[in-house]
Amino acid sequence: MIYGTPAKILRVDLTQGTWEVENISEEFYRTYPGGKALAGYILLNEMPANVDPLSPENVLVVANGLLTGAPVSTATRYVVSAKSPLTNAYGESEAGGFWGPELKMAGFEAIVVKGKSPEPVFLWINDGEVEIRPSGHLWGQKTHEAQESIRTELGDDKIRVLQIGPAGENLVRYAGITNDLRHFNGRNGMGAVMGSKNLRAIAVRGHTRYQKLARDPKGLLSLGRTLAKRVKENPQAWGLQNTGTPGLVEPLNTAGMLPTRNFLQGAFEDVDEIKWEVYESELLTARRSCYACAIRCKREVQVDGEPSVYGGPEYESVGSLGPNCGVGDIHAIAKANELCNAYMLDTISAGMTISFAMECFEHGLLTLEDTDGIELRFGNAEAMLTMVEWIALRKGIGDLLAEGTMRAAEKIGGDASYYAIHVKGQELPMHEARGKYNVGMGYAISEIGADHLVVAHDSMLANADGIPFKNSEPLGITEPQPVLSLNDEKMRQFYILEKVTSFEKVIGYCFFGPAPRSYIRMDEVIESVNAATDWEMTLDELLEIGERATNMARVFNAREGFCREHDTLPERIFSPLENGALKGESFPRDEFESALTVLYGIKGWDIESGTPTRQKLEALSLGWAADLLERV
Amino acid sequence: MKIYLGAHLNFYHPEKKSWLNVEIQQPVALAEILESAGIPLGEIHMVVVNNEIEEMSEVMISPQDEVKIFPPVGGG
Ligand code: SF4
Numbered sequence: 001m002i003y004g005t006p007a008k009i010l011r012v013d014l015t016q017g018t019w020e021v022e023n024i025s026e027e028f029y030r031t032y033p034g035g036k037a038l039a040g041y042i043l044l045n046e047m048p049a050n051v052d053p054l055s056p057e058n059v060l061v062v063a064n065g066l067l068t069g070a071p072v073s074t075a076t077r078y079v080v081s082a083k084s085p086l087t088n089a090y091g092e093s094e095a096g097g098f099w100g101p102e103l104k105m106a107g108f109e110a111i112v113v114k115g116k117s118p119e120p121v122f123l124w125i126n127d128g129e130v131e132i133r134p135s136g137h138l139w140g141q142k143t144h145e146a147q148e149s150i151r152t153e154l155g156d157d158k159i160r161v162l163q164i165g166p167a168g169e170n171l172v173r174y175a176g177i178t179n180d181l182r183h184f185n186g187r188n189g190m191g192a193v194m195g196s197k198n199l200r201a202i203a204v205r206g207h208t209r210y211q212k213l214a215r216d217p218k219g220l221l222s223l224g225r226t227l228a229k230r231v232k233e234n235p236q237a238w239g240l241q242n243t244g245t246p247g248l249v250e251p252l253n254t255a256g257m258l259p260t261r262n263f264l265q266g267a268f269e270d271v272d273e274i275k276w277e278v279y280e281s282e283l284l285t286a287r288r289s290c291y292a293c294a295i296r297c298k299r300e301v302q303v304d305g306e307p308s309v310y311g312g313p314e315y316e317s318v319g320s321l322g323p324n325c326g327v328g329d330i331h332a333i334a335k336a337n338e339l340c341n342a343y344m345l346d347t348i349s350a351g352m353t354i355s356f357a358m359e360c361f362e363h364g365l366l367t368l369e370d371t372d373g374i375e376l377r378f379g380n381a382e383a384m385l386t387m388v389e390w391i392a393l394r395k396g397i398g399d400l401l402a403e404g405t406m407r408a409a410e411k412i413g414g415d416a417s418y419y420a421i422h423v424k425g426q427e428l429p430m431h432e433a434r435g436k437y438n439v440g441m442g443y444a445i446s447e448i449g450a451d452h453l454v455v456a457h458d459s460m461l462a463n464a465d466g467i468p469f470k471n472s473e474p475l476g477i478t479e480p481q482p483v484l485s486l487n488d489e490k491m492r493q494f495y496i497l498e499k500v501t502s503f504e505k506v507i508g509y510c511f512f513g514p515a516p517r518s519y520i521r522m523d524e525v526i527e528s529v530n531a532a533t534d535w536e537m538t539l540d541e542l543l544e545i546g547e548r549a550t551n552m553a554r555v556f557n558a559r560e561g562f563c564r565e566h567d568t569l570p571e572r573i574f575s576p577l578e579n580g581a582l583k584g585e586s587f588p589r590d591e592f593e594s595a596l597t598v599l600y601g602i603k604g605w606d607i608e609s610g611t612p613t614r615q616k617l618e619a620l621s622l623g624w625a626a627d628l629l630e631r632v
Numbered sequence: 633m634k635i636y637l638g639a640h641l642n643f644y645h646p647e648k649k650s651w652l653n654v655e656i657q658q659p660v661a662l663a664e665i666l667e668s669a670g671i672p673l674g675e676i677h678m679v680v681v682n683n684e685i686e687e688m689s690e691v692m693i694s695p696q697d698e699v700k701i702f703p704p705v706g707g708g
Contacts, residue, residue, distance in 0.1 A: 235675060235703070239640020242648070251639045251702040254680055277650075436706065457706025465674025466704060517707050581685050 002026045003215040004066045004532035006107045014197050015115030019130050031621060035065035036505040038110055039081035040552030049559040053085040054171055054196040056116035063110035065508025069101030069210040071224040072528050074513025076290040079505060086173045086189040086404050087425040087449045090556040093190050096290035096510050097183030102160040106206025122201040135200040140166055142342040144181055144309045150203050163201035164191040165344030167392040171195050172402040174349035182311030186346040188448050219531035228294035234519035240297040240512055243276045245315035250275040256581030257432035260323040261378050262355035263421050263572055266432055267580030270328025278330050283312060303334045313337035319430030320351025326378030336388050343392030352427035354387045356405045359419040365412050372396045421570045424449035433573050434585045437486050438494050444567045447553035455497035456516040458483035471515030474522045486595035495602045503546030548620045551612045555625045559632050564610035633695050638702035644671045662691040677704040
């Protein structure tokens with residue numbers, strides 16, 4: 001037995017309509033202990049370069065982490081990975097909830113899906129038993145309808161359903177995946193990949209609790225209890241429980257870092273209509289959680305006066321569908337979020353593509369003729385709501401916008417590409433790089449395109465007396481750094497912090513669990529790994545696991561032709577902000593270029609190309625990946 | 633006067649409220665007020681007085697000022 005995992009991968013060939021189970025060895029699993037690492041290994045080894053991401057040749061991997069499902073707060077995550085139809089690069093998106101733990105309880109660590117089914121299907125996994133069932137009757141249904149249909153059909157309302165919606169069926173390039181209607185693998189178009197395979201859903205039911213897989217279940221439970229109790233004693237964790245992520249709206253606006261009108265501005269004049277206090281009084285009905293997580297940062301809301309069957313908007317969704325589109329109506333934002341969840345669109349890319357179209361319209365690059373008479377201007381909430389539906393259904397101009405900002409801008413021409421705010425094709429999330437430079441570096445360098453969860457945000461580590469900073473000392477971070485700097489020490493810290501978020505994505509922790517962002521100390525993370533396994537793992541080994549996963553994704557991208565020139569930021573971010581506390585601030589282009597050189601050097605990546613060197617790959621036990629690269 | 637405890641800083645309010653009532657007659661150093669209210673200065677990232685961002689170490693506040701404080705936030 002390998003502790004912490006059922007050590008089984010379910011392999012499904014949708015073209016043939018067959019499946020088989022693969023057993024994995026402990027040596028392999030310790031090197032690639034789930035999540036991003038396992039997915040990266042499989043993608044690199046089993047998919048040739050340059051496949052069309054929406055073709056049957058793309059490989060879809062759904063992978064739990066070593067600790068996913070452990071009775072420890074925030075150990076809830078699984079990753080969905082494939083070549084991204086949005087970026088044509090390594091694609092990945094994590095989600096929490098209950099589905100990952102259920103898959104583990106059903107006896108699988110991961111699922112690998114290949115080929116394309118001739119007819120729409122869904123997978124049904126019931127404690128190790130697998131069925132490929134027709135899903136033509138679900139096609140076109142909104143996600144809550146399909147979830148109910150599946151549970152009724154299988155006669156069990158406790159079944160956990162991971163699924164795409166109509167947006168994924170229609171191959172919208174930023175279609176996402178949901179589980180339980182409340183948790184989302186939103187980014188990178190993983191829903192479109194499922195859609196391209198005619199796979200609507202993966203339903204799971206399992207009964208083997210994680211404690212049966214762990215070496216020291218009592219130790220794990222005791223750590224779980226300690227961490228659950230401490231949520232009330234730690235300001236970061238308590239804050240997540242109290243307001244959830246929507247609590248970020250006001251502080252970020254005050255700091256001049258609330259992306260407004262397609263990143264033209266950093267402060268929104270109607271912030272008082274959408275801040276947490278308004279969310280709380282107008283929308284909030286309850287607080288909810290992911291599996292065994294005591295933080296409980298998820299929100300339940302009412303929309304149009306009725307309890308919503310979907311979860312409430314997170315900060316990212318409030319931001320992208322609100323101020324970013326110039327919309328200051330909390331009810332319209334909640335409605336748009338609900339529509340995105342029903343059709344299963346990534347709220348970030350949806351909001352950003354609509355704000356892009358609004359700016360194009362304001363500048364005459366799109367006209368009433370293009371929009372079928374819709375005044376697609378900033379602040380037009382009704383137009384925003386219509387666009388969400390049209391994109392999901394590829395109706396009217398929605399068909400163009402379903403391609404994402406990069407491709408839509410190419411088709412529109414003129415200055416449109418200046419208004420397309422993306423990196424590598426993926427739209428920016430709701431964090432203002434001009435006010436936190438490591439976040440900007442993360443946007444530029446991330447293998448999945450603009451991503452805000454590459455490193456802990458700058459302000460967390462700017463104050464030596466702050467709790468997040470003190471919790472980072474075991475990582476070798478001992479000097480606080482200014483937020484508006486890309487100095488060498490900050491790049492060294494970036495390198496360390498990226499390894500932390502990367503191993504979180506491997507072993508299954510949520511970004512809101514471990515320090516520095518939140519409250520689980522590094523020694524406790526190690527304790528959890530060593531209670532789950534008999535590996536006696538050290539922090540260094542765990543950091544190396546994180547670094548290995550990042551490097552595999554980087555090799556994937558190098559094989560697809562990505563290089564240094566793709567590690568950049570949208571032109572707008574190098575230009576001054578129009579208003580707010582950071583009015584006039586731009587991201588420093590020259591400093592960025594030299595910092596990138598420094599960072600590549602620290603990471604062991606070739607300075608010209610940005611590709612990991614053979615020496616680096618061998619040091620990470622990835623000599624095979626260096627061989628792959630040489631064959632390109 | 634009242635001080636707004638932004639984001640999770642209401643954690644430090646005895647009743648977890650977002651507004652902290654303080655009695656002052658004349659200008660006082662903000663840091664002094666916060667320390668006596670049990671709000672660790674290390675947890676404060678941003679101080680806003682009358683809509684202007686200020687340096688904590690330099691802020692004196694008067695009874696008519698509008699004061700907001702925020703912790704570091706980010707990610708999510
Ligand atoms: S912190 Fe929030 S998102 Fe993360 S696992 Fe807990 S409830 Fe889920």
